[in-house]
Amino acid sequence: MKSLEELKAIREKALKEVSIRDNENKTRVLVGMATCGIAAGARPVMNAFVDELAKRNIQNVTVSMTGCIGICRLEPIAEVFEANGEKTTYVKLDAEKARRIVAEHLVNQKPVTEFTIGAVGN
Amino acid sequence: MIYRSHILICNGTGCVSSKSPAIMEKLQEQLVANGIDKEVKVVKTGCFGLCEKGPIMVIYPEGATYCHVKPEDVEEIVSEHLIKGRIVKRLLLGETDQADVARSLDTVPFYAKQRRVALRNCGVINPENIDEYIAHDGYAALGKALTEMTPQSVIDEILKSGLRGRGGAGFPTGRKWQFAAKEAGDQKYVCCNADEGDPGAFMDRSVLEGDPHSVIEAMTIAGYAIGSNQGFIYIRAEYPIAVQRLNIAIKQAREYGLLGKNIFSTDFSFDIDIRLGAGAFVCGEETALMTSIEGHRGEPRTRPPFPAVKGLFEKPTILNNVETYANIPVILLKGADWFSSIGTEKSKGTKVFAVGGKINNTGLVEIPMGTTLREIVYDIGGGIPDGKKFKAAQTGGPSGGCIPASLIDTPIDYDNLISIGSMMGSGGLIVMDEDNCMVDIAKFFLEFTVDESCGKCPPCRIGTKRMYEILERITQGKGEEGDIEKLENLAENIKQGALCGLGQTAPNPVLSTIRYFRDEYEAHIKEKRCPAGVCKALLNYRIIADKCKGCSLCAKKCPVNAISGEIKKPFVIDTKKCIKCGACMTNCKFAAIEKK
Numbered sequence: 220m221k222s223l224e225e226l227k228a229i230r231e232k233a234l235k236e237v238s239i240r241d242n243e244n245k246t247r248v249l250v251g252m253a254t255c256g257i258a259a260g261a262r263p264v265m266n267a268f269v270d271e272l273a274k275r276n277i278q279n280v281t282v283s284m285t286g287c288i289g290i291c292r293l294e295p296i297a298e299v300f301e302a303n304g305e306k307t308t309y310v311k312l313d314a315e316k317a318r319r320i321v322a323e324h325l326v327n328q329k330p331v332t333e334f335t336i337g338a339v340g341n
Numbered sequence: 342m343i344y345r346s347h348i349l350i351c352n353g354t355g356c357v358s359s360k361s362p363a364i365m366e367k368l369q370e371q372l373v374a375n376g377i378d379k380e381v382k383v384v385k386t387g388c389f390g391l392c393e394k395g396p397i398m399v400i401y402p403e404g405a406t407y408c409h410v411k412p413e414d415v416e417e418i419v420s421e422h423l424i425k426g427r428i429v430k431r432l433l434l435g436e437t438d439q440a441d442v443a444r445s446l447d448t449v450p451f452y453a454k455q456r457r458v459a460l461r462n463c464g465v466i467n468p469e470n471i472d473e474y475i476a477h478d479g480y481a482a483l484g485k486a487l488t489e490m491t492p493q494s495v496i497d498e499i500l501k502s503g504l505r506g507r508g509g510a511g512f513p514t515g516r517k518w519q520f521a522a523k524e525a526g527d528q529k530y531v532c533c534n535a536d537e538g539d540p541g542a543f544m545d546r547s548v549l550e551g552d553p554h555s556v557i558e559a560m561t562i563a564g565y566a567i568g569s570n571q572g573f574i575y576i577r578a579e580y581p582i583a584v585q586r587l588n589i590a591i592k593q594a595r596e597y598g599l600l601g602k603n604i605f606s607t608d609f610s611f612d613i614d615i616r617l618g619a620g621a622f623v624c625g626e627e628t629a630l631m632t633s634i635e636g637h638r639g640e641p642r643t644r645p646p647f648p649a650v651k652g653l654f655e656k657p658t659i660l661n662n663v664e665t666y667a668n669i670p671v672i673l674l675k676g677a678d679w680f681s682s683i684g685t686e687k688s689k690g691t692k693v694f695a696v697g698g699k700i701n702n703t704g705l706v707e708i709p710m711g712t713t714l715r716e717i718v719y720d721i722g723g724g725i726p727d728g729k730k731f732k733a734a735q736t737g738g739p740s741g742g743c744i745p746a747s748l749i750d751t752p753i754d755y756d757n758l759i760s761i762g763s764m765m766g767s768g769g770l771i772v773m774d775e776d777n778c779m780v781d782i783a784k785f786f787l788e789f790t791v792d793e794s795c796g797k798c799p800p801c802r803i804g805t806k807r808m809y810e811i812l813e814r815i816t817q818g819k820g821e822e823g824d825i826e827k828l829e830n831l832a833e834n835i836k837q838g839a840l841c842g843l844g845q846t847a848p849n850p851v852l853s854t855i856r857y858f859r860d861e862y863e864a865h866i867k868e869k870r871c872p873a874g875v876c877k878a879l880l881n882y883r884i885i886a887d888k889c890k891g892c893s894l895c896a897k898k899c900p901v902n903a904i905s906g907e908i909k910k911p912f913v914i915d916t917k918k919c920i921k922c923g924a925c926m927t928n929c930k931f932a933a934i935e936k937k
Contacts, residue, residue: 220598221606223484226475229597239347240401240465247402252426265345266380273343281402282345284426306543 237302238278239262246280246325253287257292260313267314268297280325293336299324308336344382346423347434349399351464353550354543354582356395360412364396366603367415372423372928379425387551388463391451391703393767399464402801407432433886454720456683458691459507459544460707463551468586471593474554478537480599482670483558485567487605495566496767499669503689508625508662509535509740509766510842511688511755516825517659520649521567524657529569529877531560532653532660534630535576537585537624540789542769547705549576549583551668553590557613559669561600564611567659575630577620587615612684622739624794626841627660629795630641630842640797641841662767663692678878680697689769698735698771714744718772729774733857737766739786739793740846742853743779762853764846778866778875779858784812786850790843801844804835808851819876820866824853830865877921880936884925886911888933893912895925895934 220226250256250265268282270320286298293310297317300306307330309320316334324330348368350361360408365383372378391396396417405428407418414432422429434449439567457463466473474480474622479577500515521529533556549556557726560572574585591613594600602610615632623629626641628730631653633639636765668690672680682691688710694717697703701723702854708717714734718724733743736753742763744751749756755765755850773782787809796802808831811824839845855862864870871879884904886894888912896904896912901918914925 220480220602223488223605226480226484229472230475230478230481233472236343237347237466237473237476239344240349241676245402250426252424254425257424269343269345269380283402285367286425286427 235268235273235276235278237283246302247300248280248281248282248325249285249298249300250297251286251288251294253271253291253310254285254288255291256294256296259291262296263314264295264312264317267317268321271318272325273319275326277321277325290336296336301332302308310336343382343512345402345528346381347401347742348381348383349386349401349464350383351387351389351395351397351522351754352385352468352582353392353395353463353547354580355388355392356397356413359395361410363412363863364398364410364415364881365411368419371415371419375417375419376422377423378603380568383467384467386466387463387468388460388705390460390547390707391434391702392705393701395708397434397464403428405429406434406450408767427901437593447759451704451706451721451723454712454716455707456691456709457549458671459693460551460679460705461554461602461671462555462739463547463705466552468551468553469589469638471554471590471597472598474552476532477669478614478674479554480558482831483561483565483599484605486562486673487607487609492522492566495562497674498677499566499674500709502672502680503677503684503686504665504668504672504680505755506662507664507668507692507765509737509764514665516651516663517661518563518566519660520647521569521657524650526657528571528654528656529533529567530656530658531563531567531569531615532570532658533560533572533574533632534608534625534627535556535574535580535664535873536578536618536625536630536659537580537615537663537767538620538625538793539740539767539769539896540786541697541771542695542767543737544695544705544768545621546580546583547750548663548667548693549580550586555591556587556663556666557588557594557600559666560613561611563666564644565609565660565854567637567657569659570610570612572611572655572687574613575616575618575624578617579620584615586618591615596616604698609929621795622789623795623841623843626843628841630660630700631658634759640724640795641843643840658907664768685752687756692753692765694736694767694770695770696770696772699774699777700772702725708753710754711754713750715749717770718749718832722772725772726776729776732773734779735763735773735782735786735848735850737764737772737849737896738769738841739763739789741766741769742849743773743782743857745857747857762856764849768917775872776875778873779861780812780816780871781875783854784809784816787847792845794847796935798838799869800835801847801894804831804838805844805847807831807849815862815865816871816876818865818869818876819864822866824866825859825862829855832856868870873937880921880933880937881916882914882921882923884912884914884934885935890931890933892930892935893932894928898924898928900924906909 295312400409504514505511629639629641648658693707735743794801891909903915
């Protein structure tokens with residue numbers, strides 16, 4: 220170890236990998252992964268969320284899975300829970316849409332209205 | 342590589358012995374079988390403290406805590422939790438099972454009153470991965486010390502923090518360092534006492550297993566502070582997992598240049614070697630420990646000269662306990678003021694206790710100094726099994742004493758424990774209920790010190806043996822008037838005359854049980870009765886005629902044919918033949934046999 224900067228660089232890289240274990244004040248993305256969700260293609264959606272968040276170095280968002288919320292016809296579904304309790308439900312997703320949600324909603328705080336259940340569901 | 346989920350599995354000794362390695366193996370296999378091994382990472386980690394509930398598994402990001410996990414449960418965890426995202430409720434740690442969401446571990450009562458400073462990384466990081474330690478501010482304190490602080494300012498910070506040795510005696514750590522720093526000498530040593538020997542104590546093992554780098558970092562800081570380039574960790578060979586993780590950690594630290602020459606491009610060089618102890622209790626005493634490192638038989642010597650003046654290989658040496666070291670990096674990073682804001686006036690910071698005996702949550706807890714015993718036993722420990730009554734707690738192992746129920750609200754710190762006749766010790770805390778006989782407990786600890794006495798000085802070698810013989814007589818119903826006074830007299834003389842800490846403290850368990858439970862000693866001696874019903878020689882088994890159905894089962898089970906009677910009429914035990922094995926009592930279906 221030559222310098223504090225070197226230590227800091229290792230720290231920052233390692234921190235990205237372990238930040239998942241710190242779940243305070245985080246935005247959560249829940250992807251529906253029941254049989255209906257998986258059959259409709261939820262896995263690539265979830266992987267896209269994880270991948271895009273990692274690419275953009277966003278550490279205050281976790282991605283996890285959940286079961287069926289009961290509107291199977293609209294799968295794959297993902298819900299975004301803000302730290303303040305607000306919830307946005309996105310439906311009929313694919314990997315591309317997931318990446319847009321990361322960019323617009325999770326980075327720029329602007330929900331992608333066109334993918335939400337209110338817009339698509341009817 | 343970023344994973345969507347991390348599975349932390351405890352790999353402390355407790356959970357390893359209840360098969361956590363098999364669980365990890367099965368898990369990895371299942372992840373591959375389901376094609377999610379690139380999404381989910383399995384991480385082995387140190388002790389969560391909830392040993393009684395082990396093996397413990399925590400799955401992030403949900404923070405779901407599963408307990409008593411068996412290899413057979415792995416398939417369900419993978420298919421339900423990891424694939425379908427449904428938490429496996431039947432395995433959830435009882436207290437975290439709130440509605441649909443598993444609450445985080447920090448909110449359960451077991452953790453709520455704890456404050457994890459020394460154990461900050463245990464159960465959080467992978468102890469075999471230096472990067473994870475660095476991610477949690479590891480080696481930042483060393484970097485700060487080497488690049489921004491002088492050796493004296495490091496010592497000043499430790500002095501100011503009020504940190505006292507966690508190995509038992511509670512000597513201020515900063516003063517120890519100051520003495521060694523002031524000594525002139527071309528060679529000085531930094532030693533770590535990991536020879537944890539108190540029966541029932543396992544906090545040092547857990548720190549080394551869960552966070553070995555914190556000890557390595559702290560020893561390096563100590564080396565800088567006193568001007569030493571060589572450290573030794575003296576650890577018992579009975580801690581194979583801790584030894585293995587230490588070896589891995591030292592290797593990683595060397596690879597990163599955090600041990601070795603010119604650390605952080607300064608003139609400072611430092612390295613650490615491990616020395617294995619064969620498990621003699623006396624080697625936890627500082628002079629015996631150093632004699633053992635030197636390659637001699639582990640025997641203590643007189644002090645002075647103190648180790649800070651003439652220690653290992655007759656060079657100035659500091660020797661601190663594992664838990665003491667684990668506190669050092671945090672103190673430098675967060676500051677002495679932060680550290681001294683925790684705890685009581687004269688005992689700063691936290692203390693780790695290995696809680697065992699008659700308690701629901703057997704395990705490892707870290708509490709701020711000044712927490713009461715009641716909080717440890719009832720709030721954190723979850724109370725006593727089967728609703729039994731709390732009788733006493735034993736602290737300090739074979740060197741300590743007991744805290745009776747009447748003092749359960751005493752705030753725990755170094756000085757309070759001494760004043761009530763016990764001591765902090767390394768932090769073993771054994772809880773006893775109404776079924777424990779205090780004379781028997783005293784005998785147990787004394788037997789331990791008799792076995793472990795190195796034999797160098799007569800007060801310890803002969804004195805403790807004589808005390809043990811008296812206790813044995815008392816528990817066999819052969820106690821005589823004056824035995825208590827004889828014990829007290831012997832105890833005082835051993836305390837004054839013994840060479841080292843082992844002998845000087847060996848009589849403590851006897852003295853403290855006499856102090857608080859004299860009536861029990863008297864019952865044994867005068868009435869030949871054991872009030873708790875433990876001392877076999879003083880017990881008689883008896884059949885309660887009203888309850889006996891005359892089934893003859895007890896007579897059949899009795900190995901010495903001491904029970905006789907007519908079928909369907911009450912049976913009788915011949916106390917002269919009875920060997921008090923208890924077989925009749927365990928087999929009776931009508932609870933018709935009592936021992937008194």
